[in-house]
Amino acid sequence: MKQILTIALGVLTAIGGFMDIGDLVTDALIGARFGLALVWVTVVAVIGITAYSEMCGRVAAVTQRTVFDLVRERLGPRVALFNIVGSYMVNALTLVAELCGVALAFELATNVNYMLWVPLVAVLAFLVVWRMPFEIMERLYGVLGLALFVFVVAVWQLGPDWGQMAHDVTHPTVPPGEGTPTYLFYALVMLGAQMTPYEVFFFSSGVVEHGWDRDKVGQIRVNNVLGYVIGGVLAIGIQATAYLVLQPRGIQVAHLSQTVLPVVTAFGQVGLALVIVGIFAAVFGSVLETLLASGYTVAHHFGWRWGKFERPVNAARFSTVILVTLLGAAGFALTTIDPIKITIYAVYLGVLTLPLTWLPILVIANDRRYMGAEVNGRLANAVGVVYLVLVTVAAVAALPLLIATKGGL
Amino acid sequence: MKRLLLFGLTAAVVFGACVGPSRTDRDYRRKVANTAEAVISAVESARLTADLATAGRAPAPYVALRLSESEESAAAVETGFAAVQPPNRELDDLRTETLDAVGAATEVLARLRIAAYRGELHELREIALELEGPVGRLRDLTKVATS
Numbered sequence: 108m109k110q111i112l113t114i115a116l117g118v119l120t121a122i123g124g125f126m127d128i129g130d131l132v133t134d135a136l137i138g139a140r141f142g143l144a145l146v147w148v149t150v151v152a153v154i155g156i157t158a159y160s161e162m163c164g165r166v167a168a169v170t171q172r173t174v175f176d177l178v179r180e181r182l183g184p185r186v187a188l189f190n191i192v193g194s195y196m197v198n199a200l201t202l203v204a205e206l207c208g209v210a211l212a213f214e215l216a217t218n219v220n221y222m223l224w225v226p227l228v229a230v231l232a233f234l235v236v237w238r239m240p241f242e243i244m245e246r247l248y249g250v251l252g253l254a255l256f257v258f259v260v261a262v263w264q265l266g267p268d269w270g271q272m273a274h275d276v277t278h279p280t281v282p283p284g285e286g287t288p289t290y291l292f293y294a295l296v297m298l299g300a301q302m303t304p305y306e307v308f309f310f311s312s313g314v315v316e317h318g319w320d321r322d323k324v325g326q327i328r329v330n331n332v333l334g335y336v337i338g339g340v341l342a343i344g345i346q347a348t349a350y351l352v353l354q355p356r357g358i359q360v361a362h363l364s365q366t367v368l369p370v371v372t373a374f375g376q377v378g379l380a381l382v383i384v385g386i387f388a389a390v391f392g393s394v395l396e397t398l399l400a401s402g403y404t405v406a407h408h409f410g411w412r413w414g415k416f417e418r419p420v421n422a423a424r425f426s427t428v429i430l431v432t433l434l435g436a437a438g439f440a441l442t443t444i445d446p447i448k449i450t451i452y453a454v455y456l457g458v459l460t461l462p463l464t465w466l467p468i469l470v471i472a473n474d475r476r477y478m479g480a481e482v483n484g485r486l487a488n489a490v491g492v493v494y495l496v497l498v499t500v501a502a503v504a505a506l507p508l509l510i511a512t513k514g515g516l
Numbered sequence: 517m518k519r520l521l522l523f524g525l526t527a528a529v530v531f532g533a534c535v536g537p538s539r540t541d542r543d544y545r546r547k548v549a550n551t552a553e554a555v556i557s558a559v560e561s562a563r564l565t566a567d568l569a570t571a572g573r574a575p576a577p578y579v580a581l582r583l584s585e586s587e588e589s590a591a592a593v594e595t596g597f598a599a600v601q602p603p604n605r606e607l608d609d610l611r612t613e614t615l616d617a618v619g620a621a622t623e624v625l626a627r628l629r630i631a632a633y634r635g636e637l638h639e640l641r642e643i644a645l646e647l648e649g650p651v652g653r654l655r656d657l658t659k660v661a662t663s
Contacts, residue, residue, distance in 0.1 A: 375573035
């Protein structure tokens with residue numbers, strides 16, 4: 108029973124890790140604009156992030172060392188430095204988007220401008236990171252984030268034509284009035300939103316910090332597969348509600364308040380209350396994850412003392428990186444930059460950096476000196492190589508598509 | 517060479533995202549259609565919110581926020597379109613027609629927002645009915661790119 112509960116809580120954490128402001132915005136935006144024509148990207152992304160996370164978790168459990176520590180040792184400090192600079196920048200930009208996301212959730216509930224909430228959210232994140240125990244922190248937002256499943260239930264409530272939906276999912280086409288480059292641009296946006304490396308840095312660091320060893324590899328796999336698959340179902344639910352309510356009316360998503368409109372249509376005020384709780388929990392969880400992941404990447408590379416369990420005074424440099432990142436992100440969020448645009452650009456830049464972390468992990472997971480008997484099997488390698496090619500092609504195509512479509516116009 | 521390449525890439529990214537002036541008839545018509553689509557999005561979003569509010573299915577703070585955002589979106593699109601000059605005199609009438617339709621829609625959106633902030637949620641559906649006219653004109657304008 109205790110084992111089942113532990114796995115269930117781990118799965119909840121993985122679901123919470125999958126769903127963030129990037130997902131919420133892009134799923135609704137894409138559902139409203141392209142219907143269900145990009146659901147296949149979610150399927151591709153779920154398989155990819157599951158494989159990636161499983162490899163990182165297994166590497167961390169077997170070696171008891173973190174990803175960037177191993178990357179520096181295996182590939183040398185220059186490659187590793189390039190790697191962490193890219194990862195840190197994307198992480199920090201994602202943190203800006205997540206801070207704005209939580210503030211926007213407060214704005215939905217109160218109609219008080221989100222900018223006034225940003226400093227409060229930053230203070231709250233600071234207090235939780237410094238004061239709340241790791242496990243409570245992970246599980247609290249995981250459980251509350253389940254409220255977002257109101258999107259999935261709303262699909263039923265809205266009474267769709269299931270046959271038409273199945274057809275649209277299995278026969279994806281570029282909608283009239285949209286160009287193929289724009290379709291591909293948003294396919295990459297979705298990929299970036301759903302294959303976010305920070306989740307994996309956070310997760311693999313947690314494996315080391317919890318002291319999980321090779322006996323826990325099975326549990327890591329179960330957590331990953333179930334958590335990300337359920338997260339993927341949730342993402343498709345958001346796309347489907349936008350497809351059912353927003354697309355027929357020609358509504359393009361430019362605000363978070365529009366993302367929740369289908370749920371309000373289906374369930375009224377109760378639906379809105381649930382969805383706000385869900386958004387707050389999922390996105391605040393992501394604030395904590397991106398914040399800690401920023402500190403982890405830098406501290407692991409330079410070999411500093413690190414960890415949520417460490418008192419700040421004992422891991423001063425790690426804590427300083429986190430604090431400076433939080434202050435910088437909050438400051439950037441307060442520059443009145445459009446929070447939805449920053450979200451789209453953050454997930455898009457994530458696509459550019461995916462190969463930087465994918466390749467080293469694949470190399471290390473294949474190295475018997477580190478992994479011993481837990482080295483990648485044929486399936487893990489086949490998936491790993493296919494996705495390495497995929498994320499590399501995506502990264503190469505990202506910049507030309509951004510320019511050609513003028514940022515998805 | 518590396519610096520030049522870096523500069524070129526940066527410039528391409530920065531300027532690639534900017535909205536330039538319309539140089540051709542086709543470009544301008546495309547802008548008209550895009551403007552109409554964007555305003556229709558704001559209007560339809562407001563109409564749905566007004567319906568939900570009148571039916572008591574959406575709380576006042578959310579309704580007020582949603583309607584403010586719809587108005588702001590439409591007003592931003594209007595300002596952006598007004599700043600683009602038509603490439604020739606023949607398109608001046610199209611510009612006027614577009615700005616009239618967008619202006620009419622924005623005016624009703626403003627009234628919706630004011631009513632929502634006054635807590636008059638039961639009146640929103642009736643006010644939203646006045647969007648019918650502007651929406652019809654905007655739908656016609658979405659077709660000018662292909663005409």
